[in-house]
Amino acid sequence: MYVYVFYLEECYLKKLCTKINGLVGCMNVPGDKSISHRALLIGAMSYGDTIIKNLSHGKDCLTTIKVLKKLGVEIIESRNNVVVVGKGINNFLPPKNPLAMGNSGTTARLMMGILSGAEFDTILIGDKSLSRRPMKRVSAPLKYFGGQIKLFKDDTLPAIINGQKLHNAEVYMDVVSAQVKSALIFAALQSEQESVIHEKLPTRNHTEILLNKFGAKIETSEDGRTIRVFPSLRLVGQFVDIPGDISSAAFFLVAGAIVKNSKLILKEVGLNPTRTGILDVLKRMNAKISISMIERNEEPFGDITVETSNLKAITLDKDDIPNVIDELPLVALLAACARGKSSISGAKELRFKESDRIVAIVKELKKLGVKVVEREDGMDIWGQENWNVNDNILSSHGDHRIGMMLAIAALKAQEEIYLVNEGIVSISYPNFFDDLMKIIV
Numbered sequence: 001m002y003v004y005v006f007y008l009e010e011c012y013l014k015k016l017c018t019k020i021n022g023l024v025g026c027m028n029v030p031g032d033k034s035i036s037h038r039a040l041l042i043g044a045m046s047y048g049d050t051i052i053k054n055l056s057h058g059k060d061c062l063t064t065i066k067v068l069k070k071l072g073v074e075i076i077e078s079r080n081n082v083v084v085v086g087k088g089i090n091n092f093l094p095p096k097n098p099l100a101m102g103n104s105g106t107t108a109r110l111m112m113g114i115l116s117g118a119e120f121d122t123i124l125i126g127d128k129s130l131s132r133r134p135m136k137r138v139s140a141p142l143k144y145f146g147g148q149i150k151l152f153k154d155d156t157l158p159a160i161i162n163g164q165k166l167h168n169a170e171v172y173m174d175v176v177s178a179q180v181k182s183a184l185i186f187a188a189l190q191s192e193q194e195s196v197i198h199e200k201l202p203t204r205n206h207t208e209i210l211l212n213k214f215g216a217k218i219e220t221s222e223d224g225r226t227i228r229v230f231p232s233l234r235l236v237g238q239f240v241d242i243p244g245d246i247s248s249a250a251f252f253l254v255a256g257a258i259v260k261n262s263k264l265i266l267k268e269v270g271l272n273p274t275r276t277g278i279l280d281v282l283k284r285m286n287a288k289i290s291i292s293m294i295e296r297n298e299e300p301f302g303d304i305t306v307e308t309s310n311l312k313a314i315t316l317d318k319d320d321i322p323n324v325i326d327e328l329p330l331v332a333l334l335a336a337c338a339r340g341k342s343s344i345s346g347a348k349e350l351r352f353k354e355s356d357r358i359v360a361i362v363k364e365l366k367k368l369g370v371k372v373v374e375r376e377d378g379m380d381i382w383g384q385e386n387w388n389v390n391d392n393i394l395s396s397h398g399d400h401r402i403g404m405m406l407a408i409a410a411l412k413a414q415e416e417i418y419l420v421n422e423g424i425v426s427i428s429y430p431n432f433f434d435d436l437m438k439i440i441v
């Protein structure tokens, strides 16, 4: 007897909001996803309780919670806070089954660095999207620390991590990636002597900031590209208050700039300088935007105001990319609304995200009538005042950031627009559509 199993791709359609009069309001976005993952992981690796306020409740961070629980870490979720009962990195328990990384690249890659030094072996698996994303970028440099990871077809999940005693190393990273850097930092912490990691360009530094807060010693050079890690297994639990995610706020910053009659205030958004590339892009494009820094602690944050703007084109090259990597779908949308021709280059990394974001952006913006040309490492975009929509059924490509960018793009359309697989937004922003509805006038 044959048994056929059919996977029905999520194929429901959501009617997006179009033909609106403007966007007005004052809002908070969820806690930063990158900091949330790290607070959970570093809390678990420490001794004593870590209390986390404003943790992201996106599915990716829930994946990190589930994985830590499978490693024997107690995590208590209350209404306002999450408490991680740290047990120390050496006291994780061997999981009974392969650990499911879901859709989360951050969980998978950071876990590789942590579990390379474990006293047991682990298998990591991922969903369809994560299973096509490259992992050798992590396993290869981890070898310098003694890490042993076997990958499917030498580059993807499933991964078999043979836990080993790790040693120190000096590593020059090939890929510009905060996930790879963080995995290497976690490996370096578990060795017995100081390690040095060199990056080609600086990337988000939340791992370094949080580890120092928890009692480790990580030194970063003035140019942000050399990271010196001193071994430390005696981290101590802390209180972590997570600022709003600038990558989530960015959807509304862009919406406020491109939709007529708009004024939005985004409250308490993280303003770590390794993440504020989207604010520089908005300013360079002539957006009406103002920022008031509230507090400058280890992770600065503040309020951002944006108003309807008369945008001009922009050119971004490889040096601009790391600081705006997750906002590039939105930069493409801004360019589609700006005067002149914009170009994005040096952004091949976009092909290795939850979808091939270059393909997804080009395909979906073309449906909306935008003139856009795909390049190997980016795209060229010609902005127009109004678009002539030629296909009103858009796809998120199973990618949260593409889905949300298209929902913002639709606000400008003058006809009905539908989105396939809108539920994917819950990877980083479960209440995205509710929050959007609240500011539409």
Ligand SMILES: O=C(O)C1=C[C@@H](OP(=O)(O)O)[C@@H](O)[C@H](O)C1
Residues within 6 Å of the ligand: 033, 034, 035, 106, 176, 177, 178, 179, 180, 182, 204, 325, 326, 349
């Ligand atoms: O370290 C992190 O939290 C992240 C780093 C970036 O990925 P890369 O390290 O692959 O650039 C980013 O795209 C991702 O959304 C989150």
Ligand SMILES: C=C(OP(=O)(O)O)C(=O)O
Residues within 6 Å of the ligand: 060, 103, 104, 105, 106, 107, 326, 353, 354, 401, 428
């Ligand atoms: C790329 C992203 O996340 P991750 O790599 O953790 O899946 C993202 O959130 O845009």
